[in-house]
Amino acid sequence: MAERPGHRPDFAAYVKEFFEASLLLSLLTSLVGVAVAAVGGPVKPGYAALSVLGTILVQASVNLVNDYFDFSSGIDQETVKTPFSGGSKLLVSGRVSPRGVLTLGLATAAAAAGIGIYLALVVSLYLFLLAAFGGIAIILYSRVIVRVPMAAEPFVMLSFILEGIGCYIVAHGGVSGLALAAFVIVPAGMLGGITLLVNEVPDTPVDAKHGRRHAVVLLGTMRKVSGYYLALMATTYVVLLAGVFTGAIPPRFLTGLLTLPIALYVALGILRYSGPQGYERTMATQAGGVVLYLGLLVAGAML
Numbered sequence: 358m359a360e361r362p363g364h365r366p367d368f369a370a371y372v373k374e375f376f377e378a379s380l381l382l383s384l385l386t387s388l389v390g391v392a393v394a395a396v397g398g399p400v401k402p403g404y405a406a407l408s409v410l411g412t413i414l415v416q417a418s419v420n421l422v423n424d425y426f427d428f429s430s431g432i433d434q435e436t437v438k439t440p441f442s443g444g445s446k447l448l449v450s451g452r453v454s455p456r457g458v459l460t461l462g463l464a465t466a467a468a469a470a471g472i473g474i475y476l477a478l479v480v481s482l483y484l485f486l487l488a489a490f491g492g493i494a495i496i497l498y499s500r501v502i503v504r505v506p507m508a509a510e511p512f513v514m515l516s517f518i519l520e521g522i523g524c525y526i527v528a529h530g531g532v533s534g535l536a537l538a539a540f541v542i543v544p545a546g547m548l549g550g551i552t553l554l555v556n557e558v559p560d561t562p563v564d565a566k567h568g569r570r571h572a573v574v575l576l577g578t579m580r581k582v583s584g585y586y587l588a589l590m591a592t593t594y595v596v597l598l599a600g601v602f603t604g605a606i607p608p609r610f611l612t613g614l615l616t617l618p619i620a621l622y623v624a625l626g627i628l629r630y631s632g633p634q635g636y637e638r639t640m641a642t643q644a645g646g647v648v649l650y651l652g653l654l655v656a657g658a659m660l
Contacts, residue, residue, distance in 0.1 A: 370452035371461065374424070374445060375417055378644065382549050383416040384409065385651035386517050389545040390524030392658035393538045400528040404480060408527035411472035412520040414465050415491040419498055419516075421462030424448060425455055426499040435563045437633040441640035442559045466495050480527050487523040490516070503564075509557075509571040510550040510589075518546030540600025541610055544593035545654055548647045551589045555623060555643045558582065559633035583627040590620040593650075610657040619646035 387409040394400050424445040427433045433444035447453045473488030494516050502512045521542035526532055557564065557573045565574045576582050597613050600606040619642060626639030 367452045370447050371457065374447050374453050374458060375421070375461065375465075377417070377420045378441065379420060379549070379552075380413055380416055382517065382552065382647065382651075383413050383520060385648065385655070386521045386542075386545050386549065387412045387524040389651060389654050389658070390521035390538075390542055391528040392655045393521075393541050394525045394528035396658050397529060397534050397538075401530070404476065405524065405528040407472055408476060408524045411469050411476065412524060414469035414472065415495070415520070418462050418466040418469060418495050421458055421465060422495055423499040425459045425462060428455055428458075430567055432560075432563055432567050435566075436560050439559060439633050439637050439640065441637070441644065442556045442633070444560070462495075466492070476527050481531055483526060483532055484523060487519050487526075490519055503569045503571060506570045506575055507572050509569075510554050512550070513553045514547045514550030516546075517549035518543055521546050537600075537605040540596055540606045541654055541658065544596045544613065545651055547589065547593050548650060551586065551593075552643055552647055554582070554586055554589070555627065556640055558627060558630055559636055579628050579630050583624045586627055587620065587624045590617075590624075607657070609660055610654065612653040612657055613650050615653065616646050616650045619643075619649070 391400065391405045391409065394405075424433070425448075427444045428448040433446065433449050436443040438444070438446045445453075445458070448455060448458060469491060470488065473484060473491065477484035477488060494512075498509075498512065503509050522535065522539075525535060525538050525542060529535075529538075554572055557571055558579075561573045564571065572585060573582050576585060594614055594617065597606075597610055601608050601611055623639055623643045623646065626636065626642065630636055630639075
């Protein structure tokens with residue numbers, strides 16, 4: 358889209374556009390990977406910090422490119438904005454420009470690619486595979502993945518899981534012990550996709566109109582969405598229990614199960630959904646619960 362005549366960049370607005378809430382999930386998921394690596398021995402802080410920065414940049418790029426396409430398609434003009442859903446109203450208001458957001462997204466992707474290539478060369482060539490997946494996420498998520506039936510949430514889960522795995526490999530210096538670490542990293546990464554599911558609920562009518570086929574659109578009723586949410590959250594707990602039962606991870610990681618009451622509250626909030634504004638508490642509770650869950654996993658690794 359062309360810039361408006363006389364449009365001047367609003368630096369503060371671009372900073373706000375860049376720092377979306379999902380970056381916190383990337384940060385915490387990455388820290389889970391680093392913390393689990395530290396359980397097996399010393400880590401290289403410089404490489405570990407660089408891997409965390411790289412994963413955050415990948416997530417930021419996905420967010421920015423997604424916002425660009427959502428605005429360009431007209432979705433963001435139709436959604437109701439909440440703190441956790443509704444797309445980028447910065448674009449709708451004109452405080453940032455479509456071209457500026459896309460340019461920032463592509464520049465961020467280039468920076469992330471540079472970090473990924475460097476770490477792959479100095480730490481492990483396996484990281485090239487993870488870097489390639491990050492590129493796929495940036496390019497295809499907004500235009501393709503969201504239109505594949507039931508694919509959006511699993512794809513985002515996998516993306517966050519791979520973020521944690523990548524940080525583990527870098528911090529650990531290789532892939533040894535990764536199978537055991539997965540008992541912690543997989544539940545941590547799943548939380549990103551589960552949170553997406555929760556936050557999709559208010560945007561569902563507009564998403565369906567524009568051809569998106571994520572789980573909330575296809576499941577059709579809040580009872581089914583609530584049940585799907587509970588099944589996914591239960592899976593994260595089962596993985597932790599399996600890790601402890603098999604002796605792969607110590608019992609202290611079961612502190613993650615303390616978030617079960619929060620999950621039940623969110624499931625009830627989904628079931629009782631009546632509109633975007635009344636649903637904000639449910640989305641906020643999910644966000645707080647995820648931060649607590651990931652924090653408990655980091656603490657479990659560090660104790």
